[in-house]
Amino acid sequence: MSKHTVTIEINGSSITREVDSRLLLVHFLREELVMTGTHIGCDTSHCGACTVLIDGRSVKSCTLFTMQANGKSLTTIEGMETEGKLHPLQEGFHQEHGLQCGFCTPGMIMRAAELLDKNPNPTEEEIRWGISGNLCRCTGYVNIIKAVQYAAEKIQKEAT
Amino acid sequence: MNGPKTSVEVGGMGHNIKRKEDARFIRGQGKYTDDVVLPGMLHMDIVRSPYAYAKIKSINTDNAMAIPGVHAVITGEVLEGYNLHWMPTLMSDTQMVLPTDTVMYQSQEVAAVIADDRYIAADGVEAVEVEYEPMQAVVDPFKAMEADAPVLRTDKEGKTDNHIWHWETGDAEKTEEAFQAADVVVKEKVYLPRIHVASIETCGCVASFDPVEGKLTVWMTTQAPHAIRTVVALVAGHVGLSEEKIRIISPDIGGGFGGKVPVYPGYVIAIASSVVIGKPVKWVEDRSENLQADSFARDYHMDVELAASNSGKMEALRIKTVADHGYTDAAANPSKYPAGMFSICTGSYDIKNAFTEMDAYYTNKPPGGIAYRCSFRVTEAVHAIERIVDVLALKLGRDPADLRMQNFIQPEDFPYQSALGWEYDSGNYPRALKLAMEKIGYEELRREQKEKRERGELMGIGISSFTEIVGAGPSKDFDILGIKMFDSCELRIHPTGKAIARFGTKSQGQGHETTYAQILAEELGIPSSQIQIEEGDTDTAPYGLGTYASRSTPTAGAAAAKAAHKIREKARKIAAHLLEASEEDLEWEVGKFFVKGSPEQAKTIQEIAFAAYTNHPQGLEPGLEATHYYDPPNMTFPFGSYICVVDIDRKTGEIKIRRFVAIDDCGNIINPMIVEGQIHGGLTQGLAPAMYEELIYDEQGNILNGSFMDYLLPTSVETPNWETEQTITPSPHHPLGAKGVAESPTVGAPPAIANAVVDALSHLGVENIDIPITPFKVWQVFQEKGAAA
Incomplete structure (x- = not known):
């Protein structure tokens, strides 16, 4: 399995990791970073439980490889509350x-x-x-x- | 109930308290099963059968085991070594955990791969080689009952057919006499298809066996953790799992709807793997596995007959049903009721004679069936009666609202003894229907329909006036695997007057952390914001049978009130001591005891709680705690009247729900906001099977829509704006006068929608269309009736 180094800005912090080519973005968030607010509800991109923002666009993170988010800015549910104030x-x-x-x-x-x-x-x-x-x-x-x-x-x- | 009795600060019953549980969910901080991560945890994935019925000739695991990171491949043979390859179902039937020689339905579990991560486990699944010898599947229950049908359950010694059980209730002879004597008889074949609850969270578990302590902890997507603990102890006792060493934790649950009541093979394999390997094992199924293998609902083929006089008085009801249970009866009904609460089928009507019988059959489809958000088969019963009433109205040329009004059980008839043996606790059916008719403008809609019909436009109005039966249930009749269906509350008041309460139920979105606190606030005067509610951990919570069939409020909610009453009794003794008064001279009002006639001499519950730990009367036990196990004296009977208006496109058959008015009566209301939310959700899960959902199989037993690609859940676009309102008829036997609500709308909505569509097409000679009513089915009607635009 080939590895790739990715750098992604997640909720304002830059994170660099080595990941497998096939690692889905949703699993990267949930399992590598233990940010479990992003959920998985299907395997066909229909339910939207895994939705995150990439450069301001909502995407279903079960449908992207982690490396496709390389160099981009990501917002997850964990990043919506800022300075103790709810969105x-x-x-x-x-x-x-x-x-x-x-x-x-x-x-x-x-x-x-x-x-x-x-x-x-x-x-x-x-x-x-x-x-x-x-x-x-x-x-x-x-x-x-x-x-x-x-x-x-x-x-x-x-x-x- | 006229407005809340407590202040907003106390926040007892009737207040629209915002939910406590929201704080974590809106931040993504909920803790669901798949969020549990343990050190050294392994992942499990499952090899599933591509065939509905086949012999397994061989399973080769060598290539899978050769993959770096694969720890084990568990087969039926491996489990047989521990005598864990079979398990009982909740209906005392038997089910394979993993097969040793035969697969009985498509997507059945065949083997499990345990690996370092979920990707490697999936690689392992691909690498397991299974050689099958396919056999001709029996998919249709009517074929399964034929004399020459192959016997599917060859594992059952002496079994010569595919029949599971026969069940009947009512007086067959008297009913037949009433049918013979009746002026009018209507008959209809009604099929409620196989559907799936499809909660957005699928099923799974993390099983963690500690070999040193001998203790098994399982985080599991279960609606009934205590029952699961006992089942695990009974099934796996022989391998050393003793009940005190088993801890089942239901963490946050992403929707249940009945689908998280059964024990699925995946749970058992994960537990067995953790015990054998000595490491935590996580198994979370994907959506397709969930739809294809987890328990289905419905699948009842019903022959419904109703007899009446020419004047419209209903005289007798008879229903004969064929139930398809798939490979095994893995329903989740109380033991005494293999067809659940189907005998509520006389509905809201005073029908003196009734008889219903049912035969269940095995087929090569996944086992079940669970309830899909209803109290054990009430949906099937309500669909049968509400459809046949409309067929009778059509036959007699009567308005369906008028015919219902004529036959309703009247408010003064309660408690009402139904022909099939239930004692309905309370109701006011005419009031609910009248309110629905006023709210929607019924008479005006009928005028509009007449005009449109003359212009060739299709518009229909459908009514459903249902009665539910929830709150299982009284121990004399209700048990699951012998365990009586009580529920419980354990309540502790802290020295500073705050409280914690634990329950045997388990919320899956119902909002128990908020509503149970409101019940206790109502009964004790302690602000609901200062009462912590916990459920779902069998090491800490009192024993209970869990949350399904709208039973939490009727059982555990009542237990909360009763536990609070016990606290009050002890508090009275302490207050008497503090006030130097006799107990008889004290009176309770929300939050305090005071001396009769001198209200300034009072002690608040907080002062009393402090004294319970610091200054208790000598001779009285210190502390302030109580536990109550509530055994309900009867079921509760929520009801309602729904009216749906549809417009149908004459060219495409597309159905548009123009309006839907839902009047519900669930007795006294704990939190109106939450009740309304439950009704919205229930109505949407009534819309779903009425217009979209059905699990479809071909003749070989292949599922044709086993993923969200083509198993259609309603989205925000299909779902109409529900118009809801409630009437309140308290339950006379429940301590709070409450009844349970979340399933009424799922039960009541499908016939309202079906009746509206049939009403729009009745002038073309249409009497019934089975759900889901799709545009294609309507278009076919146009073709058949020569009514295409």
């Missing part, structure tokens, strides 16, 4: 009861983060399509949509 999306999921078992939640939050970055004031329909690559079995999505709306309002309020 508005984290706050929104709590306030609007947008989670139950919590397993899909990190992926949902990371996907919604890019959605709000690109479209700060989405309609309900845009949120529904925007998170449709992430599956949730507990909530029926209703409160997840409210959580995203809560965050959108909060982000806009903070910006003004």
